[in-house]
Amino acid sequence: MLTIATLGPKDTFSDLATKRYIQAIQAKQPVQTADIKYYGTLTQTFQAVGKECQLGVLPIENLSEGYVQVVLDQLLDTKLSVISELLLPIQFSFVGFCQEMSELTDLYVQFVAHGQCAEFINGLEGVKIHNTQSNIESLVLAKKHGNKAGAIIPQHALSHAADANIINNDVTNYANNQTRFLVLSETPQARIADKQYKTTLVVNNKQDCPGVLGNIVSAFALQKVNLTSIMSRPTRSQIGNYHFFIDIDGHQEDPHIATALAEIQSSYDVTVIGSYIKALN
Incomplete structure (x- = not known):
């Protein structure tokens, strides 16, 4: 049986994404069975992959x-x-578990969801905001708090809040809001012909070399590789020193991508985290 780690409890967006992934793999392999294991934090979920679970499904980017x-x-x-x-x-x-919005004193919201619902939250006056680890935890804590509390939860989880007195069905900042999830494994995915791929990699700048970003961009541009995103993260060795997290269109084995990677690797430490089939919008 396949075991998959994800952020719990049940009915989080991570849980929903994991179930959709399971449906996709079962459509290709009807005999494949899968069990979801839920974890309290994203760090715990990540660390379970390759130990307690074979795969992990984690959110990486929100629109x-x-x-x-x-x-x-x-x-x-x-x-x-x-x-x-x-x-x-x-x-x-x-x-909301209060009778009127004016009675609301405490709001529970998952730390990532907070920003995605900031316009609604910023409109609340005199309300204490509690950040949680998961959206379903927000609901559990609001119920536990009592009749002056409220929670922001996924629309698909409203059935768990049938006892709420106030429901605002949509408090999301953007109507087209999306989150991208990654599926992680100890074993790379085998390449499938005629599929559109994306590759994720990290360029480590531990030596604090000047001009790193410019050299990376130039190497990819020379080979006409499309960079879909670049994100810098501190190396934690000194202020102003960064690693670069990069997504590109294509597979690492594509000749033009392999050439660009070889050029970058001649000067920097590069880790290719994976080449995988690109999700369609």
């Missing part, structure tokens, strides 16, 4: 909030491989 930093930091120093990505529509609702 409005950008990269999930805690996952990025784990990827910067990992031996795991990205084998797939998923794009999941993300919409949030507010549920």
Whole structure:
């Protein structure tokens, strides 16, 4: 049986993304069975891959909030491989256990969801905001707090809040909000012909060499490689020294990409985290 780690408890967006991934692999391999193991934090989820679980599904990037930093930091120093990505529509609702909004004193919201619902949250006056590890935890804590509390939860989880007195069905900043999830494994994904690929890599700048970013961009540009994103993360050795987390279109074995990578690797430490089939919008 395949075991997959994801952020719990049940009905988080990570759980929904994991179930969609399972549906996709079972459509190709009907005999494949999978069990989801839930973890309390993203770090715990990441660290379970290759130990307690064979795979992990973690959020890496949101349309409005950008990269999930805690996952990025784990990827910067990992031996795991990205084998797939998923794009999941993300919409949030507010549920209140008070009789009137004026009675609301405490709001529970997951730390990433906070930014995605900032316009609604910033409109609340005199309300204490509690950041949580997961969206379902927000609901659990709000219920535990009592009749002056509320929570921001996924729209698909509203059935768990049937006892709420106030429901605002959509408090998301953007109607087209999406989160990108990565599937991680100890074993790289075998290449499939005629598929569109994306490659994720990290350029480590431990030596604090000048002109790193310019040299990386030039090497890819010379080979006409399309960079879809570049994200810098501190090396934690000194201020102003960064690693670069990069996504490019194509597979690492494509001749033009292999040439560009060889050029960069001649000067810098490069880790290819994975080449995987590109998710379609």
